[in-house]
Amino acid sequence: xxxxxxxxxxxxxxxxxxxxxxxxxxxxxxxxxxxxxxxxxxxxxxxxxxxxxxxxxxxxxxxxxxxxxxxxxxxxxxxxxxxxxxxxxxxxxxxxxxxxxxxxxxxxxxxxxxxxxxxxxxxxxxxxxxxxxxxxxxxxxxxxxxxxxxxxxxxxxxxxxxxxxxxxxxxxxxxxxxxxxxxxxxxxxxxxxxxxxxxxxxxxxxxxxxxxxxxxxxxxxxxxxxxxxxxxxxxxxxxxxxxxxxxxxxxxxxxxxxxxxxxxxxxxxxxxxxxxxxxxxxxxxxxx
Ligand code: GDP
Numbered sequence: 001x002x003x004x005x006x007x008x009x010x011x012x013x014x015x016x017x018x019x020x021x022x023x024x025x026x027x028x029x030x031x032x033x034x035x036x037x038x039x040x041x042x043x044x045x046x047x048x049x050x051x052x053x054x055x056x057x058x059x060x061x062x063x064x065x066x067x068x069x070x071x072x073x074x075x076x077x078x079x080x081x082x083x084x085x086x087x088x089x090x091x092x093x094x095x096x097x098x099x100x101x102x103x104x105x106x107x108x109x110x111x112x113x114x115x116x117x118x119x120x121x122x123x124x125x126x127x128x129x130x131x132x133x134x135x136x137x138x139x140x141x142x143x144x145x146x147x148x149x150x151x152x153x154x155x156x157x158x159x160x161x162x163x164x165x166x167x168x169x170x171x172x173x174x175x176x177x178x179x180x181x182x183x184x185x186x187x188x189x190x191x192x193x194x195x196x197x198x199x200x201x202x203x204x205x206x207x208x209x210x211x212x213x214x215x216x217x218x219x220x221x222x223x224x225x226x227x228x229x230x231x232x233x234x235x236x237x238x239x240x241x242x243x244x245x246x247x248x249x250x251x252x253x254x255x256x257x258x259x260x261x262x263x264x265x266x267x268x269x270x271x272x273x274x275x276x277x278x279x280x281x282x283x284x285x286x287x288x
Contacts, residue, residue: 007037007064008036008037008065009036009037009039009061009063009065010036010037010038010039010064010065010067011039011041011065011066011067012024012039012041012066012067012069013041013066013067013068013069013070013093014041014042014069014070014071015039015040015041016040016042016043017069017070017177018175018177018179018220019112019170019173019220019223019224019227020040020042021175021176021177021220022177022220022223022224023040023067023069023224023227024038025176025221025224026221026224026228027228030225036065039061039063041057041070043070045057048092048093048096049089049092049093049096051096054097055100057100058100058101058103058104059104062104064106064107065106065107065108065109065231066101066106066108066110067109067228068094068098068110068111069112070093070097071090071112071147072086072089072090073143073179074086074179075185075186076139076187076276076278077183077184077275077276078183078184078185079139079140079142079143080139080276082142083140083141083142083143084142085142086140086142086143086146087142087143087146090146090147091146094111094146094149097109098111098150098153098154098165101163101165102157102161102163106163107164108164108165108231109154109163109164110166110167110168110230110231111150111154111165111166112168112170113131113150113151113167113168113169113239114143114147114169115169115171115216115241115282115284116136116143116144116279117131117136117140117145117147117148118130118131118136118282118284119131119133119134119135119136120134120135120136120137121134124281124283125246125283125284125285126282126283126285127241127287127288128238128239128240128241128288131148131151131239132151132152136148137278139276139278151239153165154166154167154237158237164235164237165237166230166234166236166239166240167239167240168227168230168240168241169240169242169243169284170218170223170241170242170243171215171216171217171218171241171242171243171244171282172186172187172215172216172218173186173218173220174186174189174217174218174219174220175219175220175221176220177220178220180192180193181193187215187252187255188217188255188259190208191255191256192259192263194206195259195260195263196263198265198267199263199264199265199267204267204269205256205260205265205268205269205270206270206272207252207253207256207270207271207272208271208276209252209271209272209273209276209277210271210273210277211251211253211256211271212253212277212280213251213252213277213279213281214249214250214251214252214281215249215250215255215281215282216243216244216246216250216284217244217255218242218244223242226242227242240288241284241285242286243284243286244286245286246283246284246285246286249281253271256269
């Protein structure tokens with residue numbers, strides 16, 4: 001990474017979440033990353049929804065590089081029930097972080113999008129140029145439109161102020177430090193939690209929906225290494241998808257069966273089709 005007065009300070013927002021902890025694991029295990037001071041923020045360091053609190057963080061840390069991961073995130077079911085909060089909280093955080101990156105002359109900002117923000121009706125595989133080609137799935141429109149605005153703002157900041165802002169688009173992620181809440185979490189930690197309860201005698205293991213939707217899962221620590229690679233080596237404002245190949249896409253049923261086998265659960269398994277399937281698939285190309 002390029003330097004200011006010999007000092008590279010890379011600040012990671014959302015540093016205690018699934019992605020942030022994955023970057024931390026990568027940084028801790030890689031000698032190459034020791035040329036920078038890494039600062040991992042959590043919500044305890046200040047409220048990024050608040051402009052003054054965000055400025056106070058930038059004033060204190062004086063980052064030269066920022067990886068912006070902090071977001072209000074959740075699985076399908078949280079997204080469906082809190083669209084206003086998903087929209088507003090993410091818009092506020094992203095706007096504050098970007099504007100502070102401009103004011104504090106941050107040399108590079110990498111923010112995080114998601115494949116679930118792409119148009120619902122699209123051709124496959126999805127690629128980086130399709131983000132704005134139609135409305136997202138209704139289930140997560142609050143989150144999706146807020147995230148899409150990052151891409152719009154990145155280009156606006158580049159054009160008007162010459163800022164080097166870009167974004168990454170990971171597919172579904174799993175790994176240590178995930179949110180294991182059954183109601184609010186994503187599918188793999190939710191399934192693991194439910195499987196544990198079933199194993200302890202708490203009833204049948206229930207897979208929500210039909211099990212037919214398809215997803216590409218990336219291990220969080222692989223993603224952590226890739227995001228740092230983007231920070232160092234990817235120099236375009238346009239987003240870049242970070243994913244396993246299309247051939248590695250699996251059905252929710254297969255993912256659930258991997259949980260069953262990994263957790264050595266031998267009891268009954270059922271599909272609760274009263275629950276939503278969400279998007280059928282969002283197959284993404286990692287060609288770029
Ligand atoms: P998405 O990939 O953005 O849709 O979000 P999720 O990670 O929440 O995955 C949702 C898919 O997994 C849908 O097809 C759900 O019906 C299915 N699913 C099955 N069991 C669960 C569960 O326990 N939790 C969640 N979040 N989704 C589940």
